[in-house]
Amino acid sequence: MSFKAKFGTTALVTGAFCAGIVAGPLVAAWAQEGGRAETYRLLNLFGDVFERVRAEYVEPVQDRDLVENAINGMLTGLDPHSSYLNPRNFRDMQVQTRGEFGGLGIEVTQENGYIKVISPIDDTPAARAGIKPGDLITNLNGTSTQGLTLQEAVDQMRGERGSSLRLTIRREGERTPIELTVVRDVIRPQVVRFRMEGNDVGYVRLSSFNEQTDTALRRAVQTIRSQGGSNLRGIVLDLRNNPGGLLDQAVQVSDDLLEQGEIVSTRARRAEDAQRWNARAGDITGGVPIVVLVNAGSASASEIVAGALQDHRRAIVMGVRSFGKGSVQTVMPLGSNGAIRLTTARYYTPSGRSIQNTGIEPDIEVRASRDDNARQREREADLRRSLRNEGGVAPNAVQLPPLNLPQGVAERVQAEPAENAPAFDPTKPETDFQLQQALTLIRALPPGTTLRRAQR
Template sequence: MQLRHLAPIVFALAALPALTPVHAQQAGQPERGESPEGLDDTSADDANAKVPLDEIRRYVAVYTAIKQAYVEPVADSRLMQSAVRGLLLDLDPHSVYFQKADADQFDEQSRGAYDGIGVELYRQPDGTLRVIAPIDDTPAARAGIKSGDLIVAIDGRQLGPGDDDSSGPLRGEPGSAVVLTVVREGADKLLEIKVVRDTVRITSVRNRMLEPGYGYLRIAAFQADTAADFETQLGKLQEQAGGKLRGLVIDLRSNPGGLLTSAVQIADDLLESGKIVSTRGRIALSDAEFGATPGDRLAGAPVVVLVDAGSASASEVLAGALRDNGRARVVGSRTFGKGSVQTVLPLDNGDSVKLTTARYFTPSGRSIQALGIVPDVQLHPAKDAQNGGRADVTEATLRGHLRGDEEPATAVPGAAVADEGDRPGDNAGEVLEGDEFITAALAELKKPVAVAPVPDVGGAKR
């Protein structure tokens, strides 16, 4: 894998802006206490601009008023942390402040094991928790939590805007129970759902043979070992097929993303050459480009990638890389549309700041920010589909999201999308349920494709 001009900072293509995500997407971070390089790059427009004195005086005046006159004493540390959070709050939904415990959990979750319920969340400004997707084979999925559910209370305690760690109570000892009060679209009353916590060990890649010669790989999230797992599971399918597959379905539905490097490595496994993804920001060190190295593990066998509105971030990187290089056809519904890059900046007290520093671009040079990837073959999940995939919650519906390069200027920030069929270009295609998507992907896989087979000439990736 070629890494051109790769900055010594860490990219985190996180789909979830929750302050303490149950399973956040990130690309790791520098060791505690290290200072990220390059963030004082003098090429930035305002890097050396001084903070206006009037603004400093205004801040000090408010700070002093709170210290002197607030109804109860407030610790300096609490006020300063609140001030830092305020700096990030109105930037975009993915720039957040992590206290040390949250930062430690953020690191832990990339390794794919933690104690909790196993659900992807977005913390809304009012403190409630919107479910992006339940993670495969976790307590949340088994209890019936669905994409789009709105968690308004935990164990009877209402969630509100003052909750700094509203998703923290979802963590806990394996075997302990938590009761979630849920607002669900179409339900005529609040739902009380009991979920028994467990040690969530996410198996990020699963395989099965759809029929002789045609394999299926489900990627649930992109973690540190996902690329290695992909190669192992692909090898098992190839053994079952007698050494070579006739085609492969890669299922990225409700995959909220994860480590950029894992997505890049999997794309590299299937590409002989070409660009995989690039990132661009305001400072030079935010600019990077990832390219493929020779060697296609499938030797040119056709690939279909399954996506939906829950496919975000690193999932969109993989789908975009394979589609733009003519290596795969994308089937399903429009993806989430998260096209921004976050850098994790550790602070000297163990806390961290996750800051949006760049946008990423598919090999064709297109940004999918707030628009997502429109599949080659469009299929839509049934309204009550368990794995989500409806467009009710996408990047474009998050308040304060970065406006996309191709996002309509008339779009109302944070406006909900009533139905995926209402989105431009998405009003075609069948409405399917469950494994009907996989059946449709398999049928697409068997169609003649324009992609020429890659000769089996060996290579480093074999």
């Protein structure tokens, strides 16, 4: 049975594991195991309710809708991350995992109710049409984007290759709106974006962990080392607002940056299903200092990478506490009926920490804005029916080795922006306070500094 494990929007794809999940043979197997009359009684109860709703509900309902709702209710009642994926949602998840889809080729955010372009992706329909960073998309096919969620707008911009979409854009410096018609194409999103900050620090942002991430990271680091040469002082690895993704990619990214040691372990319901992953020799950065940026949107696979690098003291983790999703989901296909996503394990950092409901605490706290602490941020612990933190070493009981930074280096980092600091604009890196503090820290380190955990 082949499989892939995934955190966050998770996928461990198995064979026809769940075919006939409510079929007669399964009920018979339960009865043979323990003579469970209660199981029969409960399944009869389900059948009774199904028939009454089907016959008596105020409006006619489709049998498929009733069954799918029942399955989803069964799964969502377990924890926040188990659910049913109908065939369309399952296909969408597979597309996201592969890392390509039909669309325009722009990275966007939301501002004042409109969709704001962060950056067009090179050599895509959006870039060829002349869309620029900072453009506000006010209408899609003549319909206002106000009132749409960011995801709803993204869904409208995606579509079949060769289909067209009319965009109305407001651009700074232009007195009248710009009308563009863009023909969709196959897009391979830049899950890894990188650049040099000055001539001495590399910046790498991972937006998710799909099948393209590790290869793209290696290419990015190779380019940064080539451009920086002997001037390269360090690398900022930005995992902020990265919701997670494939486990094997999180392991490979961690392995790329570690010389040895455990990366992550998982423990399931049965002890024999526990797994452990270890790093192989070879650090693609050449050992330069790394600062990892995290925030409340850094979840799951992002926390695996941050936790592994933190436990081994390979990187300095900076920002604010991460989301705290320490569970593993398995996506089990149901033939032509979609799939179920089921929580099957918890994961643990190399020191044995479970970050479930607690998250990764940064080594150096840096808030994005002065009201960052006051703003309510939803994390795993705020979700209904979130799993308990158990089975590992309590995060506050783990004594990690000290950072051992040169005297005065950490003190150069400011915890929050000045009162008159400009508001953050994703199109202007100089307004990114957390990034600027990471650059300050790296540049304060003596040339040749290597972050490594002392061997004992």
